[in-house]
Amino acid sequence: MEKLSHIHSQTVVLPQTDIDTDQIMPARFLTTTDKEGLGKALFSDWRYDGNGEPLPGFPLNQPGAATCKVLVAGNNFGCGSSREHAPWGLVDFGFRAVISTQFADIFRNNSLKNGLVPIIVDAETHTWLLSNPGAEVDIDVATATLTLPDGRKLAFPLDGFSQQCLLEGVDQLGYLLSKADQIDTFERERAWKP
Amino acid sequence: MSGKSLFEKVWDDHIVIPESPANPAVLYIDLHLVHEVTTPQAFTLMREQGLPVRRTDLTLATLDHSTPTVPITGLDDLDRVTPPAQAKQIRQMVSNCADFGVELHGFDSDQRGIVHVIGPEIGATQPGKTIVCGDSHSSTHGAFGALAFGIGSTEVGHVLATQCLLQRKPKTMAINIEGRLPAGVTAKDIILATIGRIGVDGGTGHVIEFRGSTIRGLSMEERMTICNMTIEAGARAGMMAPDDTTVEFLAGRPQAPQGAAWDAAVTRWLSLPSDADATFDREIDIDISQLAPMVTFGTNPGMVVPVTEAVPADTGNLSFRQALDYMGLEPGQSMQGTRVDVVFIGSCTNSRLPDLRAAAQILRNRSIAKSVRMLVVPGSEIIKQQAEAEGLDKIFLAAGAEWREAGCSMCLGMNGDVLKPGQLCVSTSNRNFEGRQGVGGRTVLASPETAAASAVNGVITDPRTLL
Ligand code: SF4
Numbered sequence: 249m250e251k252l253s254h255i256h257s258q259t260v261v262l263p264q265t266d267i268d269t270d271q272i273m274p275a276r277f278l279t280t281t282d283k284e285g286l287g288k289a290l291f292s293d294w295r296y297d298g299n300g301e302p303l304p305g306f307p308l309n310q311p312g313a314a315t316c317k318v319l320v321a322g323n324n325f326g327c328g329s330s331r332e333h334a335p336w337g338l339v340d341f342g343f344r345a346v347i348s349t350q351f352a353d354i355f356r357n358n359s360l361k362n363g364l365v366p367i368i369v370d371a372e373t374h375t376w377l378l379s380n381p382g383a384e385v386d387i388d389v390a391t392a393t394l395t396l397p398d399g400r401k402l403a404f405p406l407d408g409f410s411q412q413c414l415l416e417g418v419d420q421l422g423y424l425l426s427k428a429d430q431i432d433t434f435e436r437e438r439a440w441k442p
Numbered sequence: 443m444s445g446k447s448l449f450e451k452v453w454d455d456h457i458v459i460p461e462s463p464a465n466p467a468v469l470y471i472d473l474h475l476v477h478e479v480t481t482p483q484a485f486t487l488m489r490e491q492g493l494p495v496r497r498t499d500l501t502l503a504t505l506d507h508s509t510p511t512v513p514i515t516g517l518d519d520l521d522r523v524t525p526p527a528q529a530k531q532i533r534q535m536v537s538n539c540a541d542f543g544v545e546l547h548g549f550d551s552d553q554r555g556i557v558h559v560i561g562p563e564i565g566a567t568q569p570g571k572t573i574v575c576g577d578s579h580s581s582t583h584g585a586f587g588a589l590a591f592g593i594g595s596t597e598v599g600h601v602l603a604t605q606c607l608l609q610r611k612p613k614t615m616a617i618n619i620e621g622r623l624p625a626g627v628t629a630k631d632i633i634l635a636t637i638g639r640i641g642v643d644g645g646t647g648h649v650i651e652f653r654g655s656t657i658r659g660l661s662m663e664e665r666m667t668i669c670n671m672t673i674e675a676g677a678r679a680g681m682m683a684p685d686d687t688t689v690e691f692l693a694g695r696p697q698a699p700q701g702a703a704w705d706a707a708v709t710r711w712l713s714l715p716s717d718a719d720a721t722f723d724r725e726i727d728i729d730i731s732q733l734a735p736m737v738t739f740g741t742n743p744g745m746v747v748p749v750t751e752a753v754p755a756d757t758g759n760l761s762f763r764q765a766l767d768y769m770g771l772e773p774g775q776s777m778q779g780t781r782v783d784v785v786f787i788g789s790c791t792n793s794r795l796p797d798l799r800a801a802a803q804i805l806r807n808r809s810i811a812k813s814v815r816m817l818v819v820p821g822s823e824i825i826k827q828q829a830e831a832e833g834l835d836k837i838f839l840a841a842g843a844e845w846r847e848a849g850c851s852m853c854l855g856m857n858g859d860v861l862k863p864g865q866l867c868v869s870t871s872n873r874n875f876e877g878r879q880g881v882g883g884r885t886v887l888a889s890p891e892t893a894a895a896s897a898v899n900g901v902i903t904d905p906r907t908l909l
Contacts, residue, residue, distance in 0.1 A: 265761045266642050266742050270875040275854045279508060279527035281482035281534050293877045298863075322761065324643040327676055327742075328875060330578040331480065332594035350643055353612075353678050354578060358594035407610065409465050419596065421487075424604040427459060427468055431606055434458040434470055440710060442472035442500060442571055 249363045251417035253389050255344045257317035260307050261381040262291075267321055268328035269355060273337045275329075286333055287340030307381065308341070317344040318385055320377045324348070325366075326355025335359045345387050347394070349374045360410040361419065367394055367404045389414050445717025448681050449614055449649045452589040452714065456572045458606055466608040472571040473500055473588075474601045475557045476544070478535035479507040479856070480576030484599035485538040493603045495542045500605060502566055503539050503546040505532055506556045508856040511819050511846035516549050528857060542602075555822025555848040558582040558790040562666065563824055565695025569684035569711035574601060579790050579872065580679075581672040585665035586692075587684035587714050589649070592673065612678040613647050616722040618654040621731030626906035628800070629664035630792060630870070630889035632656070633671040634736035634746045636728060642744040645677025648723065651716065652682050656730055662691040663794045670791045671872050674743040683715035735905055737777050738874045738887040740765035745874075749892060749904045752776045768876050769884050770864070777902050780886075784867040785816040785843075785897040786879070787890055789853035792870035793821030795828050797890040802834045804894040804908050805841040811900025816843035817859065819851040843897070855880045868896040 277289040295306050302309040319338070325348040326334060335358045338346070345365040356366045365387065369377070373396070377383060386395040392406040413420055446454070453469075461467035474497075488495070495501060508528040514520060517536060520529045539546035547554040553564055558579050561567040569587035574580060578592035593607065600607055617640075619632060637644070650672055657665065665682050672680025689708050692698045699707040734748035745765060747754065756763065756773045766773065771780070787793070787801050798820060810816050818838045820826040826848055829835055835845045852859040853871040855878070861867050863882025870893050871878075874885035888896070891905035898908060 263760055264764065265759075266744075268742065268873075268875045270854075270873065270878050274877055274881070275856050276881075278479050278856060279525075279531050281486075281531055283483055293881060324646070324676065327642055328578065328673075328873060330576060330592035330594055332483075332576075332596060335594075350646060352643070352676055353646060354592050354594060358596065361594065361596040407466070408463065409608070420608055421491075421596075421600055421603060424468065424600055424606055424608065425493075427606070428604070430458055430468070431470070431604060435605075438455075438470075440706075442568075 249417045249419055252344060252363050252365070252414045255317050255365070255387040258312065258382045258384050259318045259320045259347070259377060260313050260316045261320045261378055262307060263322050263378050265322035266324045266327055269326055269331050269334040270328055272326065272334040273331060278331060278333055283336045285340065286337035287342070290337040290341045312382070314342065317342060318347065318387070319343050320347045322348065322378070324350050324352060327352040330354045332358045332362070335362045335364045339364050347377060360414070363414060363417070365389065365406070365414065369394065369402060369404065373402060444721045445719040447614055447716040447720040447722065448587055448651055448683055448714055449589060450720070452570055452572065453611060455570065461611060466610050468606050469572060469609045471500070471574050471601050471605055471607060473502065473561070473566055473573040475561055475573065475575035475580070476501060476503045476598065477506050477557050477577065478509070478531050480595050481538065481598055482531065482534050483595045484602055485542065487599045488542065488602055495544060495602045496605045498543045498545070501544045501602070502561065503535070503544050504554055504557050504560055505535060505548055507850045507854065508532060509849040510857055511849045511851045511859060513847055514549065525858065552823050555824065556790045556793065556850055558670065559793060559821035559825070562586065562662070563695070563822055565692050565698035568692065568698070568707070569688060570714050574607065578673045579670050581677070582666050582670040582790055584669040584672065584679050584681040585662060586688055587681060587711065589679055589681065591679045612649045613723040615645060615648040615650045615677070615724040615726070617650055617652050618725065618727045619652060619656040619730055620654045620727070621656055621729045623656065623730060624733060626891060626909050627733050627735055628889040628891060629660060629667040631733055631736045632730055633668045634738070634743065634887060635730070635733055637671065637675045637743045638736070638746040639728065640675050640726065642674060642742050643676040645672065645675040648677050649679045649681060650675070650677045651722070652680060657682055658685065661796065662687060663796045666794070667791055671743065674872060684711045735889060735892045737892060737902060739769065739771055739777060741768055741874055741876050743872065743874060743887060747777060749777055749902065770866070778904060780902045781866065782814055782868050782896050782901055783865040784861055785810070785814055785893050786852040786867055786869040786871065787893055788817065788819030788821070788851050789871035790821060791872045792890050793819060793825065795825050797870065798825070798829050798834050801890040801894040802837040804891060804898065804905060805843070806837050808841055808898050810842040810897040813900050814897050816897045817846060817852055818843050819846040820848050822848045852879050854878060868893045868902060
């Protein structure tokens with residue numbers, strides 16, 4: 249995972265609520281045994297017609313979208329399946345942050361492990377961002393702040409541990425492996441054994 | 443100080459290192475279920491870092507998601523019926539399990555099946571355990587009083603390597619369900635109605651404990667159907683108190699404790715239910731005594747109505763309109779009488795023996811409508827054999843349905859069992875998302891009874907008219 253401290257980008261907007269991970273990454277792309285290249289399949293059924301041609305009206309197909317790093321989406325983004333292929337696809341496309349009013353738990357967890365920052369904002373800010381696609385925003389991971397085009401700064405919730413992992417670009421596995429002694433002790437001393 | 447809830451007891455029992463403001467808790471995992479779709483990247487990572495699987499004895503592997511449901515003679519026969527990408531994934535799972543010493547219930551095992559069906563079936567799922575899988579319907583195992591939840595592939599790697607996960611403690615919610623289930627109304631209808639009530643994000647951040655007299659009266663299979671779909675309300679997990687029904691279900695299962703260990707386990711299990719003075723962050727009461735069979739009309743499981751009712755009025759909401767457009771339905775249109783192309787009985791929600799019996803009961807001495815294609819896919823090889831021993835396969839075949847090998851099949855359409863664009867399927871699975879059962883396919887979630895009745899009439903049907 250690359251280090252991630254700062255994001256400055258225009259936004260792409262998908263206003264639908266409850267966008268599930270089957271839309272983000274349809275199951276037929278889950279046959280891959282790698283993580284790479286999933287950006288092409290991102291939102292496939294909304295993005296391409298039956299012949300695989302890009303649908304011009306879809307926000308991700310509009311000029312400039314390919315360089316955007318921030319997606320703004322309707323409430324409860326990433327619900328449904330636990331497939332990590334969803335954040336892999338978003339990151340492969342180029343996104344580094346998603347802004348919504350709520351994220352599904354598993355999706356949020358998966359995102360933070362892949363250098364994709366889930367940002368929860370209040371309803372008013374959300375409404376403004378939804379109706380202003382292309383807004384230029386600034387995200388500072390170290391202070392967990394989102395800066396809007398008018399200069400207004402908003403703090404967003406970000407667990408300190410995940411924040412550190414994003415900033416240092418490390419996977420959490422190393423931390424868990426460093427606790428091997430305590431895991432050994434737990435296994436030895438617990439009252440019952442599975 | 444108030445007492446502890448079932449969740450808190452299981453959580454506290456698995457804390458290797460408690461959480462602090464700076465760090466999440468290190469939580470020990472008692473059972474790790476793995477399948478072919480969400481593990482390849484995790485095994486690759488293990489290989490790159492030279493790590494062994496820490497507890498192969500706590501890891502249970504199967505083939506289900508991209509696995510064919512037509513008979514094959516073994517791995518060598520795979521390419522005849524399976525596209526190359528799926529076949530590669532299955533073969534990679536077989537070699538990953540062999541390389542890392544993980545026992546795999548593959549094509550040569552008579553215990554192969556959908557991961558959330560076989561765990562309970564072989565007795566590996568037990569009260570008080572922490573259970574995870576790279577699959578969101580891990581919530582199914584909560585029916586036994588286990589803390590069970592879905593994880594991503596990175597976390598699959600964490601559990602393979604350390605048998606632990608980094609977790610923040612979720613909030614708790616109690617859903618009290620009271621009342622006697624009316625005839626023809628099922629556990630599936632209870633959970634669909636519950637999701638309709640609290641919404642697809644109603645449980646986000648929470649572990650839900652289902653309580654109340656209705657739950658206590660349900661079989662383990664019915665309880666699993668409810669916990670299975672807890673994730674569709676966004677919840678981290680669903681749980682139910684272990685009781686005599688739980689103990690009876692597990693007695694004698696291959697991986698259940700035996701002898702003195704069984705007695706000790708039962709004593710421990712029956713101490714797990716929430717204390718009388720336990721408190722929850724949220725509580726909801728639901729009365730199901732007037733419940734009707736439920737069907738979804740939209741593209742998430744919260745868009746649900748009683749089968750006797752019509753599609754709700756347009757809310758003006760973009761997602762609502764997009765959902766109805768996708769489904770080819772109009773506000774105010776009656777659900778009953780809507781034309782059905784395909785009926786799917788299967789998935790980890792409703793593919794167990796009582797589900798198959800309920801569907802067969804409706805199909806006995808009847809035929810499915812000529813225009814309908816019906817697939818019946820048992821959840822496991824064991825269920826398949828039990829169903830065949832009872833002659834259920836004959837009833838399905840005589841009615842005109844297809845009788846398949848165990849697997850996920852048309853629940854997510856990875857193995858080639860898919861809808862054609864525009865086809866409408868009444869399905870006993872758990873997700874009616876756009877394209878879930880095939881590009882352009884339309885899914886109506888329902889109970890096995892409603893699905894079977896709809897197959898007979900060729901239109902969405904209230905099963906109570908055919909009981
Ligand atoms: S049956 Fe469906 S929901 Fe269940 S594990 Fe398989 S794909 Fe997932």
